[in-house]
Amino acid sequence: MKKIKIDILSRVEGHGGILVTIDGNRVEEVKVNIYEGPRLIEQLLIGKDYKECLNIVPRICAICTLSHRYASIRALERALGVSVKKKVLLMRDLMLLGEIIESNALHVFVLALPDFFGFPSITEMLQEHREIIMTGLKIKEFGNLVMKTTSARMIHGENPIIGGFGKYPLNKELNEIKRKANELVPMAVNAVEFLSSVKVPNFCEGKEKITFMCLNSGEEFGFVGDTVLISRGEERNVDEYENLTNERVVSHSYAKRCTYKEKTFTVGAIARVNLLGERLKGESFKYFKKMYNSRWEKNPLFNSYAQLLEILFVLEKIPSLIDEIKRFKNPEIEIPEKVSGRATGAVEAPRGTLYHHYDLENGIIIKAYIITPTDQNLDEMERFLRIAAENLLKKSKKDIDSKLEMVVRAYDPCISCSAHLVKVVHK
Secondary structure (H helix, E strand, C coil), rough: EEEEEEEECCCEEECCEEEEEEEEEEEEEEEEEECCCCCCCCHHHHEHHHHHHHHHHHHHHHCCCHHHHHHHHHHHHHHHHCCCHHHHHHHHHHHHHHHHHHHHHHHHHHHHHHHHHHHCCCHHHHHHHHHHHHHHHHHHHHHHCCCCCHHCEEEEECEEEECCCCCCHHHHHHHHHHHHHHHHHHHHHHHHHHHHCCCCCCCCCCCCCCEEEEECCCCCCCCCCCCEEEECCEEEEEHHHHHHHEEEEEEEEEEEECCCCCCCCCCCCCHHHHHHHHHCCCHHHHHHHHHHHHHHHHHHHHHHHHHHHHHHHHHHHHHHHHHHHHCCCCCCCCCCCCEEEEEEEEEEEEEEEEEEEEEECCCCCEEEEEEEEHHHHHEEEEEEEEHHHHHCCCCCHHHHHHHHHHHHHHCCCCCCCCCCCCCEEEC
């Protein structure tokens, strides 16, 4: 019996490892081990006034802080009967687009790109590919600017609140965002051209199509919705989140796992592009048609390509979104009509569909349930790790290790907000 053990995954958000057990020429077991201790955020919310919720839930993650805040706001506003004005919705779209850009750029250009060229990190890539890396860092910096402008802080901004925003940005601030977005579009196009020329390995490619899930954003490609599209041809309301995810506990992980109808599924950029790609516009649609093929339905490594298409789409969308925001006056904050209720809110976080559910009685939270994208993807990671291990059994130990890590990194797992060097132990 042989074991391939990667104690600490590198270039991911947090602490995790891989254990593959091999019996002869057969892969016996595959585990993605999550070492991060449970944060118990949901339990911390019980008994709290609902107004405190928005100060607590973004602390789950400093990368996806606005996704958590937005999903929480959507749930609480539905539960409390709050209906906001058009400008509020547009501003929330803008803040989420900023987070999509920042997080996608971090993953594509810093965490995942070295895998496609065989480098241990972007530091070693700088000599040969300095221009593409600097492009990625500029795009990421722009995402940070959008997040800071809309939420008042780059991380854990408090400006988005129930019923609106505490403060609206000045037109000159919005104009600067528009100017920079227009400036970055050609750079993003060059990045798409660059990545589209890179061959995607097939060592983890499955025979069956992946089951994808994402929110139905309406007629256009987007990141907010009230129903969930499933690649099997189904559409379900977000209120059915428990039946869509079926969270369960496993012994080797502090993170829960999810299946749909007892089968694994994928959320995230690759799911959004597979399900909503025909709704893209402009250059992003042009490159979607050029780059997309049936392999995207079977190979998780295409997630980085999907993330880059989303970056291009968002940069193209922001200028017209800014123009629309500026048409409206700053509305007053909407006050909740009631203090009791229950509802689910969902948004597409960078890594996939994020659910927040709350039950309220007299303004007090009596139930809180949060389901993150990484929870939903973990079983799928293990499935593709098994495929990769089976296909790579004849390769060298070093080659297997790096490619197994590549599979996990493809999903951009948000275990927590830290990064570690890899330590590989063979037994």
